[in-house]
Amino acid sequence: MLAKANRIVRGDDFRRIVRTGRRAGCELAVVHRTEPEAAVARFGFIVSKKVGNAVIRNRVKRRLSEIVRAELGDIETSDIVIRALPAAGTADFATLSAGIAPLLVRR
Template identity: 85%
Template structure:
């Protein structure tokens, strides 16, 4: 799990990032990036029921969180929301990493 300082938890923050942020995507996720409201990079995850049942959705969230935690030092300060797409439910960690990490460290 990410540290509390690195998480987006309020619905208003999720809406702000998704509506006003810049967007980049791959086949597994869409990454929304907006100007930060805090001193540290903050992340939120959106995994809908289209991705799979509760077990699959939670697995995807854990994998995304692990990816972010591993790359935290290389990611510039921003508020970032990662919205998982249905193929993310069937992808393994290495495949997710190959698709999503380039979107996170993009400058």
């Protein structure tokens, strides 16, 4: 799990980042990035019901969180929301990591 300082939890922050941020994507997810409101990088995850049932959605969120935690040192300070696409529900951890990690460090 990410530290509390590195999490986005307010709905207003999610809307601001998704609407005004720059996007980068792959077949597994779309990464929305915008200027930070805090001194540290903050992350939020959007996993809709199209990804799968509750068990699969929570698994995807945990995997995304672990990928972000592993890459945290290489990511520039910004507010980032990762929106999982339906293909993320069937992808294994290695495939998900290979698809998401390059999008996180992209400038």
